[in-house]
Amino acid sequence: MTNIQNIRIAVDAIVFGYQNNQLYVLLIQQKFGTQESYWALPGGLVKNDESLQDAVKRELKEETNVTVTYFEQLFTFGDDINRDPRNRVISVAYFALVDPSKLTIKADSDADHAQWYKINEIPDLAFDHNDILKKAIERLKAKLTYEPVGFDLLPKEFLFSELENLYCTILEKEIDRRNFRKKILSFEIIEETDQFGSSKSGRPAKLFKFNKLKYNELTKKGFHFEIKFA
Amino acid sequence: MTNIQNIRIAVDAIVFGYQNNQLYVLLIQQKFGTQESYWALPGGLVKNDESLQDAVKRELKEETNVTVTYFEQLFTFGDDINRDPRNRVISVAYFALVDPSKLTIKADSDADHAQWYKINEIPDLAFDHNDILKKAIERLKAKLTYEPVGFDLLPKEFLFSELENLYCTILEKEIDRRNFRKKILSFEIIEETDQFGSSKSGRPAKLFKFNKLKYNELTKKGFHFEIKFA
DNA sequence: CTATATTTGTGTAAATCTTACGCATTTAGA
């Protein structure tokens, strides 16, 4: 019998990206270990002198070359003692959002191979990563309705129809286009630019941008972002 | 230089109780260590073969003799590398609710001393426990508005005025008594009993009880509990 | 160059929900 604690602590990142009316997650392919060849969430062990947040950022940089725009702790997975067959590992999962349009992921390094996966084409992942991802999707859905995180998945300037499609796609719901627009505009946290977006056909649409400063101010005054659907 | 991870993993519990129109937190007094004589949240190191949840329950039982009615993971504190001056310790904090009226806490053991503290009379706590508590209070406030957790703080049978006071006290807001009652009753998740509660003066009031089964059924059908205030 | 398909931008009436109140009822105690 030993009293010495022998538990590793790791971090994992669930990075969501949105493009072409599709929600994606960033996965990496394990190149070694018992879970070899399985795809997995980016992550790894925390260093002794490193904060949890720094650990996630470092792993993301190392494994995928991605820097995220939104970032928060999701949940700590440590109830299944054998979630990692090698050792007892407790993992602090982080939830992150990024606009994938402007970044290049590490696609062909020696060690790891990072890739965007469509949310409804996720394979069997290593460890309990399918569970972790499930929880992250729930969080994303919930968060979309009560915080303006959708903008972190879009380019700085975006079309109203893109925002609308993002909500429809991720929440898997029908939304009345007109009521949605009215609601969002009533918050006065997004602004019209003088640019027009490029669409294939139909009337050209103005580009909008999210005014985060304004949002923060309003929040301080008691404003609460909320999108509900029938 | 060493590559060996040397980080401990602990759990802490923030146990809320409500009595006499007051919100309380359960604290224990440290009997050893650098933080001796400081009050602290109950908690301790996770054992190698123990789930996080079991660790919290065990520590609570050992240190305070309390078994909680509601229980969920709050947050993992691991960004401040020196939050524990002895070692690097990452702590998974759990948020718990209990009706204190029916239980006896461990008040005078050799090792630890557990005690309810009024939420606005909290002393300087050990480690970063004041921060943890702050986050727990925020969670409690938020949760009260979108999940029926208030009932876990009350006896099985309660007066409407007790429920109302609980909301007023914890959320630190004025509520219109009549609108509050109407709202809660409209959910059809609490039931009138044929018992009457004992009040000092005024018209006697019926006791009510929360029908958790009904709530779960309704939730499956898409019902969403929500209490908002002006 | 005209007609058609496609997407954007705006408005309004009905229904629902929230808010702000008033008053009668039932008890304990002066």
Add this chain to the structure above:
DNA sequence: TCTAAATGCGTAAGATTTACACAAATATAG
């Protein structure tokens, strides 16, 4: 028996949400 205290119920005004229709601006097919 009168008063204070608390409960229980109701309703009108205001605000918000929902459902739905049509004109405007462009690309493309003919």
